[in-house]
Amino acid sequence: xxxxxxxxxxxxxxxxxxxxxxxxxxxxxxxxxxxxxxxxxxxxxxxxxxxxxxxxxxxxxxxxxx
Amino acid sequence: xxxxxxxxxxxxxxxxxxxxxxxxxxxxxxxxxxxxxxxxxxxxxxxxxxxxxxxxxxxxxxxxxxxxxxxxxxxxxxxxxxxxxxxxxxxxxxxxxxxxxxxxxxxxxxxxxxxxxxxxxxxxxxxxxxxxxxxxxxxxxxxxxxxxxxxxxxxxxxxxxxxxxxxxxxxxxxxxxxxxxxxxxxxxxxxxxxxxxxxxxxxxxxxxxxxxxxxxxxxxxxxxxxxxxxxxxxxxxxxxxxxxxxxxxxxxxxxxxxxxxxxxxxxxxxxxxxxxxxxxxxxxxxxxxxxxxxxxxxxxxxx
Numbered sequence: 001x002x003x004x005x006x007x008x009x010x011x012x013x014x015x016x017x018x019x020x021x022x023x024x025x026x027x028x029x030x031x032x033x034x035x036x037x038x039x040x041x042x043x044x045x046x047x048x049x050x051x052x053x054x055x056x057x058x059x060x061x062x063x064x065x066x
Numbered sequence: 067x068x069x070x071x072x073x074x075x076x077x078x079x080x081x082x083x084x085x086x087x088x089x090x091x092x093x094x095x096x097x098x099x100x101x102x103x104x105x106x107x108x109x110x111x112x113x114x115x116x117x118x119x120x121x122x123x124x125x126x127x128x129x130x131x132x133x134x135x136x137x138x139x140x141x142x143x144x145x146x147x148x149x150x151x152x153x154x155x156x157x158x159x160x161x162x163x164x165x166x167x168x169x170x171x172x173x174x175x176x177x178x179x180x181x182x183x184x185x186x187x188x189x190x191x192x193x194x195x196x197x198x199x200x201x202x203x204x205x206x207x208x209x210x211x212x213x214x215x216x217x218x219x220x221x222x223x224x225x226x227x228x229x230x231x232x233x234x235x236x237x238x239x240x241x242x243x244x245x246x247x248x249x250x251x252x253x254x255x256x257x258x259x260x261x262x263x264x265x266x267x268x269x270x271x272x273x274x275x276x277x278x279x280x281x282x283x284x285x286x287x288x289x290x291x292x293x294x295x296x297x298x299x300x301x302x303x304x305x306x307x308x309x310x311x312x313x314x315x316x317x318x319x320x321x322x323x324x325x326x327x328x329x330x331x332x333x334x335x336x337x338x339x340x341x342x343x344x345x346x347x348x349x350x351x352x353x354x355x356x357x358x359x360x361x362x363x364x365x366x367x368x369x
Contacts, residue, residue, distance in 0.1 A: 010143065010158050013173045017166035047152055048160040050145075050168035053077070 004046030006030075017050050033058060072187050074239065076147065076163065078288040079185045083148030086284030087126055095128060097268065098283070101326050102129040102180045104264070105209050108328065109137050109178070112205065116176035117141065120199065122164055123182020127155030139176070147182075148284075167195040172333075176205050181326070183210040184241055185288060193254035203335035206256055212263055212325035213241045218313050219276065219305075219322070226305035230298065239287060244327055256331025257338055266324045269315075273306035276322055 011025055016034035023032040023041070031040040032048055039055040041048060049055075106129070115138020124130055124144035134142050134157070145162035146152045152159040162168050164179075164186050177196045186192045196206055227234055242250075244263050251259035270276045280286055314320050332338065352359035 007158050009141065010160065013143070013170050014160075014168050015170050017163065017168040020171075044149070045153060047149065048168075049149055050160055050162045051147075051149075052163070052166060054149075054161075 006043050006046050006048060010048070014048060014050065018052055031056070074185050074187050074288050076165070076185075076187070076288075080147050082281075082286055082288060083125075083146065083284040084150040086282060087148055087150035087154055089282050095283070097266070097324060098125065098128065098181055100266065101209050102132070104326070105129070105178070105180055105207065105328070106132055106136065108207060108330070109176075112137070114138070114205070116205065118174055119143070119176040119178060120145070120169070120174045122162070122167075122177065122179040122196070123147070124155045124159065125151050125180075125182075127157070127159075129180050130155055130157060133178070137176070143174075147185075164192045164195075167192075167199060169199040171198050172201045172204075174199050174204055175201055176207070178206075179208040179210075181209055181211060183208055183329075184215075184239065189242065190250055190253055193250060193256070197254045197256050197331070197333055200333035202333050203337060204333045206251075206329070206331045206333070208329045210327050210329065211241050212327040213243045214265060214323055214325035215241055217323050218309060218320070219273075222273070222309035222312060223301075223305045225308050226301050230301040230304050236287070241325075242327070247327060247329060251329060251331045254331070255334065257334040258330075258332050260330040261327060263325055263327045266326060268322045268324065269319045270322055271319055273309040273320055276320065277302070277306075 006025075011023075011032075014023055014032065015021060016023055016037050016039070018039065019034060019036040021034060021036040023034055025031075026033055026040070029040070030043045032043065032050075033040045034055075037055075038058055039052070040058045041050055041055045043049070117138060117140045119133065119137075119139045119142050121130055121133060121142060121144045124146045127144060130142055130144050133139055142157060144152065144155045144157060144159045146155065146159075147161065147163055149161040152161045160168075164182065165188050177200055183189065183192065193206075200206060224234055244261055247261045248259055251261065270279070309320055310318070350359070
């Protein structure tokens, strides 16, 4: 099954929409994690969903919790 | 009670755009295509290349197709509030909210948007974020609907609602005026701001066709204060009748006004023309005009 992956060039210019802080790319979960905001933004079919409404709240101590 | 600055329900805007993306109505894109063409003409007038560009409110990528490879654009990033629309845009796309942009500072050579800013609550905030995402001397270029848009529908709906429901609620979203927007561009820190307006009149066969088209475009009402639930069929019918009574031409067709405002501004850079300090002139205007100079009387001054 072919899955669209996110363009690395796009990841370079993205920041957290809430804090404008850096994002960490979790390739296993296909999420962009903002440690400062404690939010994980999903990437669906290669498209980062940078909407605060759609983000998952994460514990900054356990960022890759499932 | 809603916050005074929250005029639009952004979730509703998103839902409407998602629905429009699923519908894929080609005919209803006419207005967006027309506006996009005019916007691209403006871009062609700028003799400059924009290697990295951002298009916000990209819808399903219609304008993006013509943007790529134009004006020296090597890479085009496209975002829309609707995930469904961004997914159809192709290329380097993401879902993002104009009110909370997820981009690093000073990355883009161009930020361009066609007809999406009229759904933004915090327009000054959105403009500031867009300016920050621009490199120095980067161009901001956007088209948005202005206050005269759907003026006939606004009047017909208001009159019908007062007659049928003993009250009035916002049915057509409030829109920005040209006179406010120049100040907003300046407040956002954009240099050399220009705001101008064009009015398009589109003929529709009847008011119901207009309402169906607005829905297909994802442009139905998203005002927070709008009444809950659907407009009553009786009110809609009365509005349609009122619209035809007031505005229909002899063959029954109705005119629909769309005011499109174009915003242009540049991220400040030292290379741009700067105003001189007042009083720093080195030659007299009277000499240049070869005229006699008369000092102004002081009488008009209030004491």
